[in-house]
Amino acid sequence: MQLTHRQFSTSAFNLAWELIDKPDRTPEEEIQMLSSAAASLWHRTQRDDVTNQHRSVGYWQLTRVYALLGGHATGWRFRSEYG
Template sequence: MTDAEATAARRELEAATHRRLGVELFNHVWTLIEKPDRTASEIDDMIHAAHASRYHWSKVGTSANLGRGEWQIARVYSVLGRANRRGSTPPDASPGRRRR
């Protein structure tokens, strides 16, 4: 294997890892959002996992993935009573159609 092939293989593996982590963290956050009685530790986990999922999608995702990540972060803060305007666009809305 040449250096170029090794570099390409490493990048492909890194991309697959970012995708896998983005999906797993996103799904983990939804599990915590749906949990009626979260502990303080689970609340922290939910916040950090939402941001981590968005981070991983920033490395390999589409604009739709990034929008869903922003929306999920906003949803987490909303569920916790800490809502703000950031990420208020639903994940399937076009960038020019921000709902208010």
């Protein structure tokens, strides 16, 4: 199961990052970006090698996605939890 969490956390993180960098996202891609960032964070927290730094990076990415989608207050709440 650890290998599965490692693969999903990495691939979801990278997909979210690609969509963060994309200048003109479709509404479907925005949903995919949010879902990928959340999935990456969850899978990362299930890994045996998770650290507070990993959590912080995951929450940062999720916060960035929320900010890009206009949810500044929601994003700040997640950032404050581990930032």
